[in-house]
Amino acid sequence: NAGVTQTPKFQVLKTGQSMTLQCAQDMNHNSMYWYRQDPGMGLRLIYYSASEGTTDKGEVPNGYNVSRLNKREFSLRLESAAPSQTSVYFCASRVATGGEETQYFGPGTRLLVL
Amino acid sequence: GENVEQHPSTLSVQEGDSAVIKCTYSDSASNYFPWYKQELGKRPQLIIDIRSNVGEKKDQRIAVTLNKTAKHFSLHITETQPEDSAVYFCAALFAGTYKYIFGTGTRLKVLA
Numbered sequence: 001n002a003g004v005t006q007t008p009k010f011q012v013l014k015t016g017q018s019m020t021l022q023c024a025q026d027m028n029h030n031s032m033y034w035y036r037q038d039p040g041m042g043l044r045l046i047y048y049s050a051s052e053g054t055t056d057k058g059e060v061p062n063g064y065n066v067s068r069l070n071k072r073e074f075s076l077r078l079e080s081a082a083p084s085q086t087s088v089y090f091c092a093s094r095v096a097t098g099g100e101e102t103q104y105f106g107p108g109t110r111l112l113v114l
Numbered sequence: 115g116e117n118v119e120q121h122p123s124t125l126s127v128q129e130g131d132s133a134v135i136k137c138t139y140s141d142s143a144s145n146y147f148p149w150y151k152q153e154l155g156k157r158p159q160l161i162i163d164i165r166s167n168v169g170e171k172k173d174q175r176i177a178v179t180l181n182k183t184a185k186h187f188s189l190h191i192t193e194t195q196p197e198d199s200a201v202y203f204c205a206a207l208f209a210g211t212y213k214y215i216f217g218t219g220t221r222l223k224v225l226a
Binding site: 031033035040041042043044045048050056058059090094101102103104105106107108 | 120123146148156157158159160163203205207212213214215216217218219
């Protein structure tokens with residue numbers, strides 16, 4: 001049981017390049033989330049997926065797209081990376097049924113956009 | 115709009131003293147309030163949580179209190195130890211949504 005996994009761990013991009021961050025969970029959770037973490041800003045929600053087949057915008061969705069590929073996987077895509085997207089990205093998942101509200105986080109992806 | 119404010123941003127205490135971190139939320143319908151600890155370079159880890167139908171919850175040296183009327187909740191750490199040094203985040207789950215809004219974090223330093 002690996003929990004929540006993310007790939008890659010670290011990535012350097014040039015301005016304008018695109019990339020996809022991958023997230024997978026093996027806990028049979030219904031809801032999945034993408035956050036970015038910047039110094040002094042805490043964790044800000046980019047997008048979330050309440051259940052398979054649905055996605056919704058969070059606080060800071062501009063410049064990102066997401067795909068809930070199946071129940072296990074939730075990817076985050078940067079179509080044209082900008083230096084302002086330099087951050088640490090965390091994926092999280094949650095059961096979201098039976099009153100269970102705990103989120104479990106992945107190890108994070110450090111992204112540097114030059 | 116949905117917002118969670120967290121204070122202080124940094125906190126230094128002597129080993130053995132208590133530490134208190136406070137958060138205020140905007141949506142009175144919020145019903146779940148977790149606290150996370152994040153060590154340098156690591157992922158956030160849940161340390162304690164509280165639901166809106168409970169006023170206080172304890173787990174060994176850690177406790178959380180909730181004041182629904184004032185819309186604030188606090189983390190209390192007693193008998194602090196150097197390994198408590200980390201960044202702590204509060205969050206609120208906004209009722210009727212799947213969205214968690216996080217505070218901006220408190221960097222706690224426990225001085226030996």
